[in-house]
Amino acid sequence: MEKGVFITFEGIDGCGKTTMQGLCGQLLESRGKRVLLTKEPGDSDFGRSFRQMLLHTQMGEMNDATEVLLYAADRARHVDKVIRPALAQGMVVLCDRYLDSTIAYQGGGRGVEMDLLWRINDFATGGLSPDLTFYLRLDVEQMASRLSAGKDRLEKEAPRFFARVARAYEDLAARFPHRFVTVDANRPPEEVFSQIERKITEFFSWS
Numbered sequence: 001m002e003k004g005v006f007i008t009f010e011g012i013d014g015c016g017k018t019t020m021q022g023l024c025g026q027l028l029e030s031r032g033k034r035v036l037l038t039k040e041p042g043d044s045d046f047g048r049s050f051r052q053m054l055l056h057t058q059m060g061e062m063n064d065a066t067e068v069l070l071y072a073a074d075r076a077r078h079v080d081k082v083i084r085p086a087l088a089q090g091m092v093v094l095c096d097r098y099l100d101s102t103i104a105y106q107g108g109g110r111g112v113e114m115d116l117l118w119r120i121n122d123f124a125t126g127g128l129s130p131d132l133t134f135y136l137r138l139d140v141e142q143m144a145s146r147l148s149a150g151k152d153r154l155e156k157e158a159p160r161f162f163a164r165v166a167r168a169y170e171d172l173a174a175r176f177p178h179r180f181v182t183v184d185a186n187r188p189p190e191e192v193f194s195q196i197e198r199k200i201t202e203f204f205s206w207s
């Protein structure tokens with residue numbers, strides 16, 4: 001069975017990962033790759049309800065266990081029904097957020113024990129790790145100007161929450177240098193994408 005490639009996009013809210021995911025998809029398709037664009041939370045058959053539960057501000061306070069387990073349940077379904085089947089068909093899967101978001105937001109941001117998060121998520125994903133992760137590093141001060149007025153439940157957190165999230169991403173990048181590629185997301189989008197394009201070209205050994 002042909003094995004696909006699993007690429008994730010990570011960073012604090014407003015870092016531009018969704019735009020970069022789209023551009024990356026166009027680049028790969030122009031080179032003849034079959035591409036699947038997907039996202040967490042929410043991109044599985046019942047994922048839309050998860051997304052509603054997780055991000056809707058009307059939900060009010062949610063304790064850490066509820067939040068961690070909802071993200072993990074969404075991920076388990078997403079891996080099982082969307083990501084693994086696409087990889088099995090040899091597709092390039094471009095995923096906007098994945099497990100590293102849980103480590104950064106619930107671990108770094110909320111302070112949930114990291115080992116517990118790894119164990120729960122290992123169970124949820126069956127150990128599926130990305131081949132490549134683009135971490136779009138954005139200064140927390142830049143974030144406010146990039147977010148729209150209708151902020152979701154997570155986006156309403158204070159800047160110091162996002163500073164902790166950003167620190168956790170830095171730790172992940174240092175711990176997993178074989179798959180993490182850190183990109184300066186404070187730059188204009190064309191420059192951000194050219195950093196990504198260089199890495200993709202190298203990864204697929206294109207000349």
Ligand code: TMP
Nearest residue numbers: 013040041071097098101102105154155
């Ligand atoms: P989005 O804005 O990229 O669609 O992501 C939705 C929010 O969910 C974002 O604020 C990050 C948060 N999130 C977590 O806190 N943990 C997770 O595991 C995931 C996937 C997202």
